[in-house]
Amino acid sequence: MGKKDASANRGTPVEQYRKDIGKHDYKKSKKEVKSMKDKADMKSSALGITEIIMILAALFALVVGIYMFLFWQLS
Known part of the structure; x- marks a missing residue:
């Protein structure tokens, strides 16, 4: 029952902050x-x-x- 109650509540601000830091670090x-x-x-x-x-x-x-061709043509 504890999980059900925790998922309904988006989490504490500290948990949200930690998740945001994790996302930022992943992007970096x-x-x-x-x-x-x-x-x-x-x-x-x-x-x-x-x-x-x-x-x-x-x-x-x-x-x-090219040099050989020109030499042959001119001589």
Whole structure:
């Protein structure tokens, strides 16, 4: 019977205050988790050294190819 009476009454102001603090802390920790996930995604999506080397090699091959084509056409 005690539970029935307690649920009818919304609780003491102290209990409501504690519940509000708990909700606020949950929201704050949720924001922190989101920022940590965003930071991890940025780190994983950053270009690595191998990707940079491959891009530079492709650009170098393109420039050499254009140079060879122009050299062949002009000579």
